[in-house]
Amino acid sequence: MxxxxxxxxxxxxxxxxxxxxxxxxxxxxxxxxxxxxxxxxxxxxxxxxxxxxxxxxxxxxxxxxxxxxxxxxxxxxxxxxxxxxxxxxxxxxxxxxxxKGTAMFAKVLRIVSKWYGNSTSKDVFPQIIEDAIYAWKTGEFEGVSVFQAEDPGGALANQEGPRADESEAETVAAGAPLQADAEPDEKKIGTAGIRVDLSRIGGQP
Incomplete structure (x- = not known):
């Protein structure tokens, strides 16, 4: 440890x-x-x-x-x-x-998280971590060379608590082409519904 x-x-x-x-x-x-x-x-x-x-x-x-x-x-x-x-x-x-390693892994985690639509669901985050670790071991995620890829930036979900900012919808939209190009994976099927941000409902006075 x-x-x-x-x-x-x-x-x-x-x-x-x-x-x-x-x-x-x-x-x-x-x-x-x-x-x-x-x-x-x-x-x-x-x-x-x-x-x-x-x-x-x-x-x-x-x-x-x-x-x-x-x-x-x-x-x-x-x-x-x-x-x-x-x-x-x-x-x-x-x-x-x-x-160096954790800075690079954080970038890989952001790449994977973006593919998942930057989901803030605690149910999805373990899968994101698992995929990021696999991407680290292989050097690739969904056909992208993660070490050479550009860092998408942004905070990581479930690091500072759930986020619901204005840029979230834009980030999901930006990640959409990647989602469309990706091969369907049994582990991923059904996770798209979690992209809907329900945190604003009932949050206004």
Missing amino acids: LDAALIKECADPSLKPAIVEQFVMAAGSDDPLAITVKSGGRLILVPKAASADEALAIVRQYAGQAVVRVGLTQFPAGVGVKEPADLKPDLVDACQNLR
């Missing part, structure tokens, strides 16, 4: 500590020097790094030729980097890795 002080100091503030823990437990590692290398869907066995320098050397060796995940969050090492030499030691620093 992640240290609460580490989460408080290093994790992206847009994510609740419980979400950070769930994310790292499901998709990350308890070893800051953990490295996973995959090529063509196959796992490549690499030596266990005994130091940050060793870990960085292994990451640089495989980056660009294979999918390399590193550290507590199993951050995708090659994202936004053109040359292996540009990879920085902060990848294998526990705090920096958690900071």
Whole structure:
């Protein structure tokens, strides 16, 4: 389990500590020097790094030729980097890795949440988290490369409590083409009805 002080100091503030823990437990590692290398869907066995320098050397060796995940969050090492030499030691620093990883995961969560119409339903949110973790592991969600994709922005539902602002209808409309293009999925069928915002009913004096 992640240290609460580490989460408080290093994790992206847009994510609740419980979400950070769930994310790292499901998709990350308890070893800051953990490295996973995959090529063509196959796992490549690499030596266990005994130091940050060793870990960085292994990451640089495989980056660009294979999918390399590193550290507590199993951050995708090659994202936004053109040359292996540009990879920085902060990848294998526990705090920096958690900071980078949770910031990237928050973006993935926003992408998935937008696909769901930014639903504020507490029944839907666990499914959003599950899909976001799966997208983190695979690097894709509904045909979109989540690490390279643009951040849709906005606050995450169920992070600060239910939202019912004026931009919500616009956000749902903006996400509609994605919904139409997506392949029907048994898990998703029936969730569209939850997009209707009922929070304003009876709320006016």
